Amino acid sequence: DAGITQSPRYKITETGRQVTLMCHQTWSHSYMFWYRQDLGHGLRLIYYSAAADITDKGEVSDGYVVSRSKTENFPLTLESATRSQTSVYFCASSETGTGPPYNEQFFGPGTRLTVL
Amino acid sequence: AQSVTQLDSHVSVSEGTPVLLRCNYSSSYSPSLFWYVQHPNKGLQLLLKYTSAATLVKGINGFEAEFKKSETSFHLTKPSAHMSDAAEYFCVVTSDSGNTPLVFGKGTRLSVIA
Structure with a gap:
Protein backbone atom coordinates (compact mmCIF):
# COMPACT_ATOMS: atom_id res chain seq x y z
CA ASP A 1 0.00 0.00 0.00
CA ALA A 2 1.27 3.43 -0.88
CA GLY A 3 1.65 6.02 1.84
CA ILE A 4 3.20 6.33 5.25
CA THR A 5 2.59 3.76 7.95
CA GLN A 6 3.48 3.53 11.62
CA SER A 7 3.68 0.55 13.92
CA PRO A 8 2.56 -0.27 16.45
CA ARG A 9 -0.51 1.96 16.61
CA TYR A 10 -0.76 1.49 20.38
CA LYS A 11 1.95 0.57 22.87
CA ILE A 12 2.03 0.27 26.63
CA THR A 13 5.41 -0.12 28.29
CA GLU A 14 7.09 0.33 31.64
CA THR A 15 9.55 2.91 32.86
CA GLY A 16 13.12 2.01 31.92
CA ARG A 17 12.29 -0.27 29.01
CA GLN A 18 13.54 0.32 25.49
CA VAL A 19 10.85 0.95 22.90
CA THR A 20 11.14 1.32 19.13
CA LEU A 21 8.48 2.95 17.00
CA MET A 22 8.55 2.15 13.31
CA CYS A 23 7.83 4.40 10.35
CA HIS A 24 7.75 3.39 6.71
CA GLN A 25 7.00 5.48 3.60
CA THR A 26 6.58 4.36 0.02
CA TRP A 27 7.04 7.68 -1.81
CA SER A 28 10.88 7.76 -1.68
CA HIS A 29 10.66 11.16 -0.01
CA SER A 30 14.04 12.48 1.04
CA TYR A 31 12.93 14.02 4.32
CA MET A 32 11.37 12.25 7.27
CA PHE A 33 10.32 13.64 10.62
CA TRP A 34 9.27 12.47 14.08
CA TYR A 35 6.92 14.60 16.16
CA ARG A 36 5.24 14.17 19.50
CA GLN A 37 1.81 15.59 20.22
CA ASP A 38 0.81 16.54 23.74
CA LEU A 39 -2.22 18.44 24.98
CA GLY A 40 -1.49 22.14 25.11
CA HIS A 41 1.72 21.86 23.10
CA GLY A 42 0.67 21.13 19.55
CA LEU A 43 3.29 19.15 17.65
CA ARG A 44 6.94 19.31 18.58
CA LEU A 45 9.77 18.01 16.44
CA ILE A 46 11.93 15.26 17.93
CA TYR A 47 14.27 14.39 15.06
CA TYR A 48 14.38 14.71 11.32
CA SER A 49 16.38 13.21 8.49
CA ALA A 50 17.31 14.71 5.15
CA ALA A 51 18.42 11.41 3.59
CA ALA A 52 19.68 7.97 4.50
CA ASP A 53 22.37 8.21 7.19
CA ILE A 54 21.72 11.95 7.77
CA THR A 55 19.79 12.89 10.90
CA ASP A 56 19.39 16.06 12.95
CA LYS A 57 17.98 16.88 16.35
CA GLY A 58 14.73 18.72 16.74
CA GLU A 59 13.32 20.76 19.56
CA VAL A 60 12.79 17.88 22.02
CA SER A 61 15.36 15.20 21.19
CA ASP A 62 16.59 14.25 24.69
CA GLY A 63 15.90 10.60 25.48
CA TYR A 64 15.32 9.62 21.85
CA VAL A 65 17.52 8.00 19.21
CA VAL A 66 16.88 7.62 15.48
CA SER A 67 18.51 5.87 12.57
CA ARG A 68 17.93 5.87 8.85
CA SER A 69 19.78 3.13 7.02
CA LYS A 70 17.19 3.02 4.22
CA THR A 71 15.33 5.94 2.64
CA GLU A 72 11.92 4.41 3.35
CA ASN A 73 12.37 3.63 7.05
CA PHE A 74 12.90 5.95 10.01
CA PRO A 75 12.62 4.17 13.38
CA LEU A 76 12.48 6.10 16.64
CA THR A 77 13.87 4.49 19.79
CA LEU A 78 13.26 5.46 23.38
CA TYR A 89 4.02 10.11 18.12
CA PHE A 90 3.66 11.07 14.47
CA CYS A 91 6.00 10.31 11.63
CA ALA A 92 5.93 12.49 8.52
CA SER A 93 7.69 12.63 5.19
CA SER A 94 8.25 15.32 2.59
CA GLU A 95 10.01 15.89 -0.70
CA THR A 96 11.76 18.89 0.85
CA GLY A 97 12.51 19.75 4.42
CA THR A 98 14.05 22.75 6.00
CA GLY A 99 14.01 25.40 3.32
CA PRO A 100 11.96 26.64 0.38
CA PRO A 101 10.04 25.38 -1.45
CA TYR A 102 8.05 24.23 1.55
CA ASN A 103 6.30 21.15 0.30
CA GLU A 104 3.56 19.40 2.17
CA GLN A 105 4.47 17.02 4.95
CA PHE A 106 2.52 13.77 4.81
CA PHE A 107 1.70 12.34 8.21
CA GLY A 108 1.27 8.79 9.40
CA PRO A 109 -1.69 7.77 11.59
CA GLY A 110 0.30 8.03 14.82
CA THR A 111 1.40 5.74 17.63
CA ARG A 112 -0.14 6.22 21.05
CA LEU A 113 2.52 5.35 23.63
CA THR A 114 1.82 4.97 27.33
CA VAL A 115 4.71 4.60 29.78
CA LEU A 116 3.64 3.24 33.17
CA ALA B 1 12.37 33.33 16.51
CA GLN B 2 9.20 32.42 14.72
CA SER B 3 6.03 31.70 16.65
CA VAL B 4 2.38 31.10 15.96
CA THR B 5 -0.63 31.77 18.17
CA GLN B 6 -4.02 30.25 17.59
CA LEU B 7 -6.34 32.61 19.37
CA ASP B 8 -9.08 30.11 20.21
CA SER B 9 -8.55 26.67 21.66
CA HIS B 10 -12.14 25.68 20.87
CA VAL B 11 -14.69 27.03 18.38
CA SER B 12 -18.25 25.80 18.14
CA VAL B 13 -20.51 26.59 15.17
CA SER B 14 -23.85 25.39 13.87
CA GLU B 15 -24.00 23.41 10.66
CA GLY B 16 -24.40 25.75 7.68
CA THR B 17 -22.92 28.80 9.43
CA PRO B 18 -19.51 30.37 8.66
CA VAL B 19 -16.30 29.15 10.24
CA LEU B 20 -13.48 31.45 11.39
CA LEU B 21 -10.34 30.03 12.99
CA ARG B 22 -7.83 32.70 13.95
CA CYS B 23 -4.05 32.52 13.67
CA ASN B 24 -1.43 35.17 14.33
CA TYR B 25 2.25 34.66 13.66
CA SER B 26 5.52 36.39 14.34
CA SER B 27 8.51 36.07 12.08
CA SER B 28 11.74 37.91 11.41
CA TYR B 29 11.43 37.19 7.68
CA SER B 30 8.70 36.43 5.14
CA PRO B 31 7.53 32.98 6.16
CA SER B 32 5.41 30.35 4.53
CA LEU B 33 2.25 29.43 6.40
CA PHE B 34 0.07 26.34 6.44
CA TRP B 35 -3.17 25.06 7.87
CA TYR B 36 -3.39 21.37 8.71
CA VAL B 37 -6.45 19.42 9.87
CA GLN B 38 -6.50 16.40 12.15
CA HIS B 39 -9.59 14.23 12.42
CA PRO B 40 -9.93 12.04 15.53
CA ASN B 41 -7.33 9.28 15.72
CA LYS B 42 -5.82 10.29 12.38
CA GLY B 43 -2.65 11.98 11.20
CA LEU B 44 -2.53 15.57 10.01
CA GLN B 45 -3.60 16.51 6.50
CA LEU B 46 -2.68 19.69 4.64
CA LEU B 47 -5.63 22.04 4.05
CA LEU B 48 -3.78 24.88 2.33
CA LYS B 49 -0.48 26.73 2.21
CA TYR B 50 0.77 30.27 1.58
CA THR B 51 4.19 30.65 -0.03
CA SER B 52 4.40 34.36 -1.02
CA ALA B 53 2.19 34.13 -4.09
CA ALA B 54 -1.47 35.19 -3.88
CA THR B 55 -2.45 36.38 -0.41
CA LEU B 56 -5.85 34.66 -0.59
CA VAL B 57 -5.24 30.95 -0.60
CA LYS B 58 -7.86 28.36 -1.43
CA GLY B 59 -7.63 24.90 0.01
CA ILE B 60 -9.51 21.65 0.07
CA ASN B 61 -13.10 21.17 1.22
CA GLY B 62 -14.05 24.83 0.69
CA PHE B 63 -11.58 26.31 3.16
CA GLU B 64 -9.56 29.42 2.43
CA ALA B 65 -7.16 31.68 4.28
CA GLU B 66 -5.92 35.21 3.77
CA PHE B 67 -2.35 36.25 4.51
CA LYS B 68 -2.29 39.75 6.01
CA LYS B 69 1.24 40.92 6.56
CA SER B 70 0.23 44.18 8.22
CA GLU B 71 -1.78 42.27 10.81
CA THR B 72 0.57 39.24 10.93
CA SER B 73 -2.49 37.04 10.58
CA PHE B 74 -3.48 33.98 8.58
CA HIS B 75 -7.08 33.25 9.54
CA LEU B 76 -8.88 30.20 8.18
CA THR B 77 -12.46 30.55 6.93
CA LYS B 78 -15.22 28.53 5.38
CA PRO B 79 -18.61 29.96 4.31
CA SER B 80 -20.72 27.04 5.51
CA ALA B 81 -19.73 24.42 8.07
CA HIS B 82 -20.44 20.73 7.56
CA MET B 83 -20.59 18.09 10.25
CA SER B 84 -17.53 16.48 8.67
CA ASP B 85 -15.48 19.63 9.42
CA ALA B 86 -15.40 18.79 13.12
CA ALA B 87 -11.69 18.25 13.83
CA GLU B 88 -8.54 19.84 15.24
CA TYR B 89 -6.93 22.53 13.11
CA PHE B 90 -3.29 23.60 13.29
CA CYS B 91 -1.73 26.77 11.98
CA VAL B 92 1.94 26.27 11.05
CA VAL B 93 4.73 28.73 10.20
CA THR B 94 8.10 28.00 8.68
CA SER B 95 11.17 28.78 10.72
CA ASP B 96 14.80 29.55 9.97
CA SER B 97 15.82 27.69 13.13
CA GLY B 98 17.78 24.54 12.33
CA ASN B 99 16.02 22.36 14.88
CA THR B 100 12.46 23.52 14.26
CA PRO B 101 11.85 23.90 10.52
CA LEU B 102 8.11 24.14 11.15
CA VAL B 103 6.49 25.73 14.20
CA PHE B 104 3.01 24.42 15.03
CA GLY B 105 0.31 26.28 16.85
CA LYS B 106 -1.38 24.53 19.76
CA GLY B 107 -4.47 23.79 17.75
CA THR B 108 -8.12 24.84 17.60
CA ARG B 109 -10.80 22.24 18.11
CA LEU B 110 -13.78 22.88 15.85
CA SER B 111 -17.14 21.49 16.90
CA VAL B 112 -20.08 21.55 14.49
CA ILE B 113 -23.56 21.37 15.97
CA ALA B 114 -26.44 19.91 13.97
Whole structure:
Protein backbone atom coordinates (compact mmCIF):
# COMPACT_ATOMS: atom_id res chain seq x y z
CA ASP A 1 0.00 0.00 0.00
CA ALA A 2 1.27 3.43 -0.88
CA GLY A 3 1.65 6.02 1.84
CA ILE A 4 3.20 6.33 5.25
CA THR A 5 2.59 3.76 7.95
CA GLN A 6 3.48 3.53 11.62
CA SER A 7 3.68 0.55 13.92
CA PRO A 8 2.56 -0.27 16.45
CA ARG A 9 -0.51 1.96 16.61
CA TYR A 10 -0.76 1.49 20.38
CA LYS A 11 1.95 0.57 22.87
CA ILE A 12 2.03 0.27 26.63
CA THR A 13 5.41 -0.12 28.29
CA GLU A 14 7.09 0.33 31.64
CA THR A 15 9.55 2.91 32.86
CA GLY A 16 13.12 2.01 31.92
CA ARG A 17 12.29 -0.27 29.01
CA GLN A 18 13.54 0.32 25.49
CA VAL A 19 10.85 0.95 22.90
CA THR A 20 11.14 1.32 19.13
CA LEU A 21 8.48 2.95 17.00
CA MET A 22 8.55 2.15 13.31
CA CYS A 23 7.83 4.40 10.35
CA HIS A 24 7.75 3.39 6.71
CA GLN A 25 7.00 5.48 3.60
CA THR A 26 6.58 4.36 0.02
CA TRP A 27 7.04 7.68 -1.81
CA SER A 28 10.88 7.76 -1.68
CA HIS A 29 10.66 11.16 -0.01
CA SER A 30 14.04 12.48 1.04
CA TYR A 31 12.93 14.02 4.32
CA MET A 32 11.37 12.25 7.27
CA PHE A 33 10.32 13.64 10.62
CA TRP A 34 9.27 12.47 14.08
CA TYR A 35 6.92 14.60 16.16
CA ARG A 36 5.24 14.17 19.50
CA GLN A 37 1.81 15.59 20.22
CA ASP A 38 0.81 16.54 23.74
CA LEU A 39 -2.22 18.44 24.98
CA GLY A 40 -1.49 22.14 25.11
CA HIS A 41 1.72 21.86 23.10
CA GLY A 42 0.67 21.13 19.55
CA LEU A 43 3.29 19.15 17.65
CA ARG A 44 6.94 19.31 18.58
CA LEU A 45 9.77 18.01 16.44
CA ILE A 46 11.93 15.26 17.93
CA TYR A 47 14.27 14.39 15.06
CA TYR A 48 14.38 14.71 11.32
CA SER A 49 16.38 13.21 8.49
CA ALA A 50 17.31 14.71 5.15
CA ALA A 51 18.42 11.41 3.59
CA ALA A 52 19.68 7.97 4.50
CA ASP A 53 22.37 8.21 7.19
CA ILE A 54 21.72 11.95 7.77
CA THR A 55 19.79 12.89 10.90
CA ASP A 56 19.39 16.06 12.95
CA LYS A 57 17.98 16.88 16.35
CA GLY A 58 14.73 18.72 16.74
CA GLU A 59 13.32 20.76 19.56
CA VAL A 60 12.79 17.88 22.02
CA SER A 61 15.36 15.20 21.19
CA ASP A 62 16.59 14.25 24.69
CA GLY A 63 15.90 10.60 25.48
CA TYR A 64 15.32 9.62 21.85
CA VAL A 65 17.52 8.00 19.21
CA VAL A 66 16.88 7.62 15.48
CA SER A 67 18.51 5.87 12.57
CA ARG A 68 17.93 5.87 8.85
CA SER A 69 19.78 3.13 7.02
CA LYS A 70 17.19 3.02 4.22
CA THR A 71 15.33 5.94 2.64
CA GLU A 72 11.92 4.41 3.35
CA ASN A 73 12.37 3.63 7.05
CA PHE A 74 12.90 5.95 10.01
CA PRO A 75 12.62 4.17 13.38
CA LEU A 76 12.48 6.10 16.64
CA THR A 77 13.87 4.49 19.79
CA LEU A 78 13.26 5.46 23.38
CA GLU A 79 16.35 4.02 25.03
CA SER A 80 14.95 4.05 28.58
CA ALA A 81 11.32 5.11 28.59
CA THR A 82 10.09 7.64 31.13
CA ARG A 83 6.54 8.64 32.07
CA SER A 84 7.09 12.06 30.49
CA GLN A 85 7.44 10.30 27.14
CA THR A 86 3.81 9.21 27.26
CA SER A 87 2.47 10.86 24.13
CA VAL A 88 1.17 10.40 20.61
CA TYR A 89 4.02 10.11 18.12
CA PHE A 90 3.66 11.07 14.47
CA CYS A 91 6.00 10.31 11.63
CA ALA A 92 5.93 12.49 8.52
CA SER A 93 7.69 12.63 5.19
CA SER A 94 8.25 15.32 2.59
CA GLU A 95 10.01 15.89 -0.70
CA THR A 96 11.76 18.89 0.85
CA GLY A 97 12.51 19.75 4.42
CA THR A 98 14.05 22.75 6.00
CA GLY A 99 14.01 25.40 3.32
CA PRO A 100 11.96 26.64 0.38
CA PRO A 101 10.04 25.38 -1.45
CA TYR A 102 8.05 24.23 1.55
CA ASN A 103 6.30 21.15 0.30
CA GLU A 104 3.56 19.40 2.17
CA GLN A 105 4.47 17.02 4.95
CA PHE A 106 2.52 13.77 4.81
CA PHE A 107 1.70 12.34 8.21
CA GLY A 108 1.27 8.79 9.40
CA PRO A 109 -1.69 7.77 11.59
CA GLY A 110 0.30 8.03 14.82
CA THR A 111 1.40 5.74 17.63
CA ARG A 112 -0.14 6.22 21.05
CA LEU A 113 2.52 5.35 23.63
CA THR A 114 1.82 4.97 27.33
CA VAL A 115 4.71 4.60 29.78
CA LEU A 116 3.64 3.24 33.17
CA ALA B 1 12.37 33.33 16.51
CA GLN B 2 9.20 32.42 14.72
CA SER B 3 6.03 31.70 16.65
CA VAL B 4 2.38 31.10 15.96
CA THR B 5 -0.63 31.77 18.17
CA GLN B 6 -4.02 30.25 17.59
CA LEU B 7 -6.34 32.61 19.37
CA ASP B 8 -9.08 30.11 20.21
CA SER B 9 -8.55 26.67 21.66
CA HIS B 10 -12.14 25.68 20.87
CA VAL B 11 -14.69 27.03 18.38
CA SER B 12 -18.25 25.80 18.14
CA VAL B 13 -20.51 26.59 15.17
CA SER B 14 -23.85 25.39 13.87
CA GLU B 15 -24.00 23.41 10.66
CA GLY B 16 -24.40 25.75 7.68
CA THR B 17 -22.92 28.80 9.43
CA PRO B 18 -19.51 30.37 8.66
CA VAL B 19 -16.30 29.15 10.24
CA LEU B 20 -13.48 31.45 11.39
CA LEU B 21 -10.34 30.03 12.99
CA ARG B 22 -7.83 32.70 13.95
CA CYS B 23 -4.05 32.52 13.67
CA ASN B 24 -1.43 35.17 14.33
CA TYR B 25 2.25 34.66 13.66
CA SER B 26 5.52 36.39 14.34
CA SER B 27 8.51 36.07 12.08
CA SER B 28 11.74 37.91 11.41
CA TYR B 29 11.43 37.19 7.68
CA SER B 30 8.70 36.43 5.14
CA PRO B 31 7.53 32.98 6.16
CA SER B 32 5.41 30.35 4.53
CA LEU B 33 2.25 29.43 6.40
CA PHE B 34 0.07 26.34 6.44
CA TRP B 35 -3.17 25.06 7.87
CA TYR B 36 -3.39 21.37 8.71
CA VAL B 37 -6.45 19.42 9.87
CA GLN B 38 -6.50 16.40 12.15
CA HIS B 39 -9.59 14.23 12.42
CA PRO B 40 -9.93 12.04 15.53
CA ASN B 41 -7.33 9.28 15.72
CA LYS B 42 -5.82 10.29 12.38
CA GLY B 43 -2.65 11.98 11.20
CA LEU B 44 -2.53 15.57 10.01
CA GLN B 45 -3.60 16.51 6.50
CA LEU B 46 -2.68 19.69 4.64
CA LEU B 47 -5.63 22.04 4.05
CA LEU B 48 -3.78 24.88 2.33
CA LYS B 49 -0.48 26.73 2.21
CA TYR B 50 0.77 30.27 1.58
CA THR B 51 4.19 30.65 -0.03
CA SER B 52 4.40 34.36 -1.02
CA ALA B 53 2.19 34.13 -4.09
CA ALA B 54 -1.47 35.19 -3.88
CA THR B 55 -2.45 36.38 -0.41
CA LEU B 56 -5.85 34.66 -0.59
CA VAL B 57 -5.24 30.95 -0.60
CA LYS B 58 -7.86 28.36 -1.43
CA GLY B 59 -7.63 24.90 0.01
CA ILE B 60 -9.51 21.65 0.07
CA ASN B 61 -13.10 21.17 1.22
CA GLY B 62 -14.05 24.83 0.69
CA PHE B 63 -11.58 26.31 3.16
CA GLU B 64 -9.56 29.42 2.43
CA ALA B 65 -7.16 31.68 4.28
CA GLU B 66 -5.92 35.21 3.77
CA PHE B 67 -2.35 36.25 4.51
CA LYS B 68 -2.29 39.75 6.01
CA LYS B 69 1.24 40.92 6.56
CA SER B 70 0.23 44.18 8.22
CA GLU B 71 -1.78 42.27 10.81
CA THR B 72 0.57 39.24 10.93
CA SER B 73 -2.49 37.04 10.58
CA PHE B 74 -3.48 33.98 8.58
CA HIS B 75 -7.08 33.25 9.54
CA LEU B 76 -8.88 30.20 8.18
CA THR B 77 -12.46 30.55 6.93
CA LYS B 78 -15.22 28.53 5.38
CA PRO B 79 -18.61 29.96 4.31
CA SER B 80 -20.72 27.04 5.51
CA ALA B 81 -19.73 24.42 8.07
CA HIS B 82 -20.44 20.73 7.56
CA MET B 83 -20.59 18.09 10.25
CA SER B 84 -17.53 16.48 8.67
CA ASP B 85 -15.48 19.63 9.42
CA ALA B 86 -15.40 18.79 13.12
CA ALA B 87 -11.69 18.25 13.83
CA GLU B 88 -8.54 19.84 15.24
CA TYR B 89 -6.93 22.53 13.11
CA PHE B 90 -3.29 23.60 13.29
CA CYS B 91 -1.73 26.77 11.98
CA VAL B 92 1.94 26.27 11.05
CA VAL B 93 4.73 28.73 10.20
CA THR B 94 8.10 28.00 8.68
CA SER B 95 11.17 28.78 10.72
CA ASP B 96 14.80 29.55 9.97
CA SER B 97 15.82 27.69 13.13
CA GLY B 98 17.78 24.54 12.33
CA ASN B 99 16.02 22.36 14.88
CA THR B 100 12.46 23.52 14.26
CA PRO B 101 11.85 23.90 10.52
CA LEU B 102 8.11 24.14 11.15
CA VAL B 103 6.49 25.73 14.20
CA PHE B 104 3.01 24.42 15.03
CA GLY B 105 0.31 26.28 16.85
CA LYS B 106 -1.38 24.53 19.76
CA GLY B 107 -4.47 23.79 17.75
CA THR B 108 -8.12 24.84 17.60
CA ARG B 109 -10.80 22.24 18.11
CA LEU B 110 -13.78 22.88 15.85
CA SER B 111 -17.14 21.49 16.90
CA VAL B 112 -20.08 21.55 14.49
CA ILE B 113 -23.56 21.37 15.97
CA ALA B 114 -26.44 19.91 13.97
